[in-house]
Amino acid sequence: MSVVPSSLDNNSCDTAVRASFLHFKSDPDKTGEAFEYFEDGLLILKQGRVQMLAEAASEWIDYLPDGSIFYDYSGLLVMPGFIDTHSHYPQTEMIASHGLQLLDWLEQYTFPTEIKFSEREYADKIATFFCNEMLRNGTTTSAVYATVHSESVDAIFEAARERDLCMIAGKVMMDRNAPENLCESAGESYRQCSELIQRWHLNGRSHYAVTPRFAACSSPRQLELCGQLLGEHPDLYLQSHVAENRDEVRWVGELFPQNRSYLDVYDSYGLLGPRSIFAHCIHLDETDRQRMGSSGAAIAFCPTSNLFLGSGLFSLEAAYEHDIRVGIATDVGAGTSFSMLQTLNEAYKVCQLSGQILAPLKAFYLVTLGAAESLYLDHRIGNFNTGKEADFIVIDLQATELMQKRMESALSLEERLFALMMLGDDRCIQATHVMGQRQYSKAK
Ligand code: GUN
Ligand code: ZN
Numbered sequence: 193m194s195v196v197p198s199s200l201d202n203n204s205c206d207t208a209v210r211a212s213f214l215h216f217k218s219d220p221d222k223t224g225e226a227f228e229y230f231e232d233g234l235l236i237l238k239q240g241r242v243q244m245l246a247e248a249a250s251e252w253i254d255y256l257p258d259g260s261i262f263y264d265y266s267g268l269l270v271m272p273g274f275i276d277t278h279s280h281y282p283q284t285e286m287i288a289s290h291g292l293q294l295l296d297w298l299e300q301y302t303f304p305t306e307i308k309f310s311e312r313e314y315a316d317k318i319a320t321f322f323c324n325e326m327l328r329n330g331t332t333t334s335a336v337y338a339t340v341h342s343e344s345v346d347a348i349f350e351a352a353r354e355r356d357l358c359m360i361a362g363k364v365m366m367d368r369n370a371p372e373n374l375c376e377s378a379g380e381s382y383r384q385c386s387e388l389i390q391r392w393h394l395n396g397r398s399h400y401a402v403t404p405r406f407a408a409c410s411s412p413r414q415l416e417l418c419g420q421l422l423g424e425h426p427d428l429y430l431q432s433h434v435a436e437n438r439d440e441v442r443w444v445g446e447l448f449p450q451n452r453s454y455l456d457v458y459d460s461y462g463l464l465g466p467r468s469i470f471a472h473c474i475h476l477d478e479t480d481r482q483r484m485g486s487s488g489a490a491i492a493f494c495p496t497s498n499l500f501l502g503s504g505l506f507s508l509e510a511a512y513e514h515d516i517r518v519g520i521a522t523d524v525g526a527g528t529s530f531s532m533l534q535t536l537n538e539a540y541k542v543c544q545l546s547g548q549i550l551a552p553l554k555a556f557y558l559v560t561l562g563a564a565e566s567l568y569l570d571h572r573i574g575n576f577n578t579g580k581e582a583d584f585i586v587i588d589l590q591a592t593e594l595m596q597k598r599m600e601s602a603l604s605l606e607e608r609l610f611a612l613m614m615l616g617d618d619r620c621i622q623a624t625h626v627m628g629q630r631q632y633s634k635a636k
Contacts, residue, residue, distance in 0.1 A: 211265035240627035273332025273583035275563035278492035283525030315347035330585035362403035401429035419462035436472035485514035497523035
């Protein structure tokens with residue numbers, strides 16, 4: 193360790209955390225020493241950032257400077273906060289709505305629910321619930337869709353700011369093929385987005401995402417203006433849906449007959465690049481995947497949603513063959529859980545159905561550092577390297593009687609992690625810290 197105990201003073205430490213620690217340095221599929229695991233470790237923080245992670249906490253504990261805050265999570269596992277690369281906060285209340293596939297589900301459940309968000313008070317209530325649910329599930333960063341209403345964007349950014357959460361969000365843009373009161377002209381949505389970008393983009397931990405819902409609900413003019421917004425403001429995100437459902441793919445083909453593929457529609461308006469996040473990407477072809485890889489865009493793999501809506505099986509292997517960045521996502525409310533653990537459980541099964549294996553170390557890389565890389569945020573979050581923003585979660589591997597029983601014979605780290613992702617959920621999250629501060633504690 194580069195720091196010696198004598199240099200631990202009030203200048204280098206205001207908070208210390210004792211626990212078992214796991215974090216990733218790189219992709220476990222690519223390098224041999226991709227992770228660090230310390231059975232008894234100590235995380236030293238200063239002003240919400242990581243100062244260092246040390247092994248053998250007992251050797252350090254006596255040197256903590258007077259007045260520093262000490263969290264003793266001995267016996268529990270601390271990991272970086274989970275990162276959810278795609279979800280819809282306004283769909284919180286309609287999660288688990290029965291029986292339909294994408295296009296009918298949108299019409300019957302989603303659009304009527306999203307209409308309610310024209311009322312700021314209502315949006316605030318659901319945004320508060322959503323952010324609390326993030327914390328209860330150990331998610332400290334999310335890429336989120338609001339609705340077409342500007343107020344709904346203010347509501348989610350404000351709820352996130354109150355909890356210091358890292359939030360990527362944007363106003364849904366639609367100018368056709370949706371109920372009249374959810375559509376607006378391309379010019380009006382451009383104007384409102386410009387205002388929201390001024391207000392929220394790179395404001396604290398908030399990042400703005402230009403959010404055309406999907407090509408089927410946007411005219412060519414609206415997609416053109418999305419590209420214009422990206423050109424006008426640095427480091428904006430772009431989030432949308434692509435190639436989720438076969439009827440949807442066919443419909444987009446009819447709406448944009450001049451384009452080679454659904455993905456090519458977005459590409460032709462300049463919407464593919466670093467910080468573009470495309471949810472689903474199930475029905476892509478070889479050319480699409482090559483283009484995704486070379487553009488630096490990311491895929492949000494949404495296993496619970498893809499199964500719930502019967503959309504199909506996403507191929508993780510095909511994405512990696514083309515060097516595409518991938519994050520995992522809940523996609524609430526087509527997704528059926530806020531828990532990234534439960535989302536990994538379903539991701540594992542989706543891979544199984546395609547003869548692919550999602551190894552436990554890879555899975556936890558994907559919801560921490562891998563997701564941060566997919567979002568180009570790995571210089572700030574995703575692991576415990578010095579200088580990173582200290583978002584971390586405290587996990588109880590023995591949270592349920594069944595987990596206690598299973599852990600008795602799960603001897604290796606990999607076995608325990610696998611049991612965690614198969615059997616775990618919000619019951620395992622003992623505490624969630626954001627920028628070092630404890631924002632959620634299960635005990636309370
Ligand atoms: N495609 C367009 N809108 C949506 C949405 O809200 N959820 C999902 N899963 N797919 C979409
Ligand atoms: Zn979605």
